[in-house]
Amino acid sequence: MPELRKDPVTGRWVIIATDRAKRPTDFVRERVQIRGTGFCPFCYKNESKTPPEVLAYRSDASARDTPGWTLRVVPNKFPALGIEGTLNRQGEGLYDKMNGIGAHEVIIETPDHNLTLATMPVARIEDVLWAFRDRVLDLKKDRRFKYILIFKNHGDAAGASLEHTHSQLIALPVVPKRVIEEVEGAKEYYSYRERCVFCDIIRQEAESGVRVIAENQEFIAMAPFAPRFPFEMWLLPKPHRSAFEESQKSEFEQLASILKDMLVRLDKVLDYPAYNYIIHTSPFPDVSNDYYHWHLEIMPKLTKMAGFEWGTGFYINPTPPEESAKFLREASVEATVSSQ
Structure with missing residues (x-):
């Protein structure tokens, strides 16, 4: 029987369509x-x-x-938002508008066209993370910006316009609604329990183990309890950390290692799928707090949203997270990851 599951942070419901349960080989997709x-x-x-x-x-x-x-970071040649100018916030009756001010940058992760993030050495992935941090620390000095989203589109199906491996960041003058939902949910949980909801998730998942894929000293990788997409993964720092840019060297070393591990597992289990990943971190200026916990979400492009999803905000996921975690956990990738 299908199962409705509620995300403990945002309150969003998803449908786990167990009667449509799909194994990795059941998904029709184009290999990247x-x-x-x-x-x-x-x-x-x-x-x-x-x-x-x-x-x-x-x-x-x-x-x-x-x-x-x-590694190079360059402004996007076709930016979603422009860096020059003032916001010029205006009201037009009940409508609000402002100038499209922001920063849109591309992180070119390697000069080697034939590498992907999954095949890059761990040390080079760590450089990518440091570049994210360096750019966030620089851009957050601009008082026009309230949030910076770091993301990666890998493969045509995930929105990549160039195949040379790269990530992007966009600095925004407003906090995105999806981030607000997470922050407000975390605040509400903290006000009631005086604990971070993400820290509680980490503790509970580590104890049960059924949705844990891998972990190291600093990070845990898991399938969330109420995933929107099949084989969705979250990477979270084990110690409480509210802001990505406040991470330390040892954390970036461990994050680079487990991120490579997860991407290699995805390639192994799903035969080189397209995917997106995003980093959600605390909005400015309250980046250091006790209620929010930065994290990285990886979402393989295996299904499509249709009318029901657009009309309800619900997601239908044909693969229970316990099964996807098991497939990924049991993938034989240790030699590949440890040798690079």
């Missing part, structure tokens, strides 16, 4: 492949084809916007 054909503006020696870099990690003393880099 790196073809390497055609011109790529993110490749070595094409630095002039992107906007000027705002950050680069280099192993030598090479000049800005030239080869010699291991």
